[in-house]
């Protein structure tokens with residue numbers, strides 16, 4: 374079983390988000406970066422579990438600059454056998470998907486896993502793009518994934534419920550809560566991560582069709598209007614007349 | 620031409636697709652062209668209604684192989700329809716279906732994609748806006764390719780049914796064999812799924828016991844709302860997992876979000892801070908949620924919630 378797990382690096386949820394004065398670039402100063410939680414907790418951990426029960430290998434792949442290597446080493450500490458970094462500062466999800474696909478195309482992975490979305494750009498685009506580049510089936514928002522021989526049984530989150538489906542290897546799936554439990558790397562993992570292979574690969578050229586024009590911060594809330602807890606008629610009036618919400 | 624994929628999960632075209640057609644019609648008006656909707660599969664009984672929302676034509680690929688969802692076959696078929704019809708803009712819904720297709724379709728058509736948009740494009744640059752960093756920032760993207768794809772966030776536009784129904788035109792497109800075998804679908808019947816709900820009543824650990832949820836359900840039923848919960852509540856099994864909203868749960872943007880006994884941790888806010896109106900009921904005046912709220916009630920939820928339910932009943936009776 375050869376599994377590829379795509380990991381991205383994102384600002385921690387609690388980070389303060391700000392941009393350059395022209396709104397073009399994200400200010401990284403003072404921001405704590407983490408492995409995207411869906412990639413880490415669900416995709417990577419499930420890949421490691423499958424390798425532990427079935428044998429094979431887990432490759433963690435990141436498209437990013439050398440500064441991301443701390444995050445990549447964490448993936449190795451959690452249990453990936455080897456890592457690949459495609460050396461680029463990714464301008465878009467389409468770029469990332471192209472790089473992942475061009476790497477994966479010659480490596481015969483049985484399964485490609487990634488998180489359901491990143492917590493920064495919230496696009497949920499990469500998995501679908503990778504699958505199309507590679508002409509593979511794609512299962513998004515998988516909250517449960519079991520393998521029986523060549524066939525996976527997957528639960529996929531849909532609006533208000535789940536869909537249960539079967540798909541044969543190879544395929545691409547994006548992982549959501551439920552697929553695995555977060556693992557904290559132990560000392561042995563951290564030590565061994567230092568010597569596991571981390572290969573750096575040059576990116577392939579790609580022309581983007583989407584241009585980022587400007588980031589802005591959402592308008593600040595006007596401030597909360599407090600309503601007397603004894604007077605819920607007043608709250609209903611406000612919701613109806615002022616907020617037009619009911 | 621603007622092509623809108625009107626998805627019909629489990630045989631029914633729903634509000635999200637009506638929103639997408641309303642949006643597609645507005646984009647078509649901007650571009651001086653028409654809006655065409657396409658329906659996949661054989662069961663979409665209410666497809667004709669799409670005309671009311673602005674589709675000048677409704678196309679249907681009535682092949683039973685499309686009744687189950689497979690992103691690969693759907694993408695192949697939609698790409699062919701887009702080419703056949705000469706679509707310049709393709710609009711999808713930012714739903715479980717749309718998210719699984721959007722990226723694929725952009726690769727297949729060589730078209731730029733912006734997913735989860737919540738604004739109409741600027742004319743000229745075709746720049747569209749979406750919320751990023753879990754609601755903490757907004758970004759404008761411009762799509763440069765000849766064919767453009769957007770997926771529309773739920774509740775971003777109001778469906779406008781002022782047009783008239785149209786008849787459905789069958790078109791034939793070859794449907795490749797799918798590789799995904801759908802075995803079963805389990806959904807909550809009778810409730811509006813959270814991502815589509817206009818009003819959400821959500822409760823957290825302040826409820827103390829799972830057996831106390833009656834007052835939350837009463838409020839939700841009175842408002843016609845869907846119920847949600849904070850993560851610890853779902854994690855401890857007090858409420859089903861599909862109700863869990865926030866960074867690790869689902870992100871929603873209803874018109875009205877009522878948070879009961881939820882402290883308002885940043886990871887919770889990440890999933891709900893795009894709600895249009897937020898009401899917070901909490902006994903702790905210092906709870907962080909009040910900073911993100913439009914209306915706040917500082918008080919004991921066990922008294923305030925039943926009182927609010929009564930006030931709404933009174934209001935509904937009078938209106």
Ligand SMILES: Cc1cc2nc3c(=O)[nH]c(=O)nc-3n(C[C@H](O)[C@H](O)[C@H](O)COP(=O)(O)OP(=O)(O)OC[C@H]3O[C@@H](n4cnc5c(N)ncnc54)[C@H](O)[C@@H]3O)c2cc1C
Pocket residue numbers: 410822823824825826848849850851852863864865866867868879880881882883884885886887890900901902903906918919920921
């Ligand atoms: C990586 C990560 C991801 C996370 N993802 C999520 C997520 O997706 N969703 C999520 O919700 N959380 C998430 N969390 C957890 C989050 O940080 C909070 O711990 C959680 O949201 C708290 O839930 P709560 O507000 O229900 O409980 P508490 O924080 O315990 O708050 C209970 C509130 O109820 C109030 N209260 C108590 N009794 C009463 C009463 N009688 N009347 C009125 N008010 C009362 C209290 O004043 C308090 O404010 C995540 C955490 C981490 C670290």
